[in-house]
Amino acid sequence: QDGMYSFKAVFAKAIIPIRLYVVTHKIDFKDASFSFSKWNGSGNAEALLESNTFSHTFYADLFNQLTYKGIKVDESNYTVSTISDVMKITLKEEYVKTLPKGESYFTAEFSDSSVMIKLTKPISVKINKTRNVKATLKNKKLNITWKKVKNADGYVIKVGENKKLTKSKKTVNVKKNKGVIRKVNANKTYYLKVRAYKIIDGKKNFGEWSKLIRCNK
Numbered sequence: 052q053d054g055m056y057s058f059k060a061v062f063a064k065a066i067i068p069i070r071l072y073v074v075t076h077k078i079d080f081k082d083a084s085f086s087f088s089k090w091n092g093s094g095n096a097e098a099l100l101e102s103n104t105f106s107h108t109f110y111a112d113l114f115n116q117l118t119y120k121g122i123k124v125d126e127s128n129y130t131v132s133t134i135s136d137v138m139k140i141t142l143k144e145e146y147v148k149t150l151p152k153g154e155s156y157f158t159a160e161f162s163d164s165s166v167m168i169k170l171t172k173p174i175s176v177k178i179n180k181t182r183n184v185k186a187t188l189k190n191k192k193l194n195i196t197w198k199k200v201k202n203a204d205g206y207v208i209k210v211g212e213n214k215k216l217t218k219s220k221k222t223v224n225v226k227k228n229k230g231v232i233r234k235v236n237a238n239k240t241y242y243l244k245v246r247a248y249k250i251i252d253g254k255k256n257f258g259e260w261s262k263l264i265r266c267n268k
Contacts (some may be wrong), residue, residue: 052207055125082198084166085167085168085169086169086170086171087168087169087171093144095142096141096147097142099139099141100138100166101137102141109140113161114131114138114160118157124146124157127143128146129141129143140168142170147172149227150170150172152172152173152174152175153171154169155170156170169206171252173252176249176257179247180189180261181247182258183198184197186241186264187266188237188266189237189239191237192231193241193266194232195232195245196228196229197228199228203247203248204255205225205248205250206248207222207246207248207257208244208245209245209260210222210232211241211242212242213242240265241267242266243263244260244262245260246259
């Protein structure tokens, strides 16, 4: 059956250990993948192809090539090694820098199998300062509008009864460039500011706060 077999060849003056691979069919792991270590702008990107992930061992001796978008990656751009019987593929920093931001998918091809490896490069998007904030206080409601910020996924409104926004403060998240703060006192003065955010890799990245706005009846 398929697998790796170790034995010793005995000659007249020496005993030589030999490793034999038996491959009758090739496995393509199409629906699953490994990942390179998250790349943050510098250094190499490494992927460990651990056998317990798919109950299949990836041997460096059986490695043929690495491809990106169906094209063979030049061997000068990566290295292949083994650490504690675990296959490791390392993409060199200079090569990683040439790849687009976001997710890139590689295929590691072996004599007996092939598997996908994902590389993620952070997407840096500048979130501009929120401007032209306007607020009106009417019927116990504070209506707020501002200029739409490019690339924003949402906005945060912070309101309080003092300039430091520490007294009776409220924080509201909205998707559009407008918001309403309800149940406010029509006879009081309120201060507020707004900032936009963009969600990248599940994390909110915030822009600069708008200037502080004063609002009363």
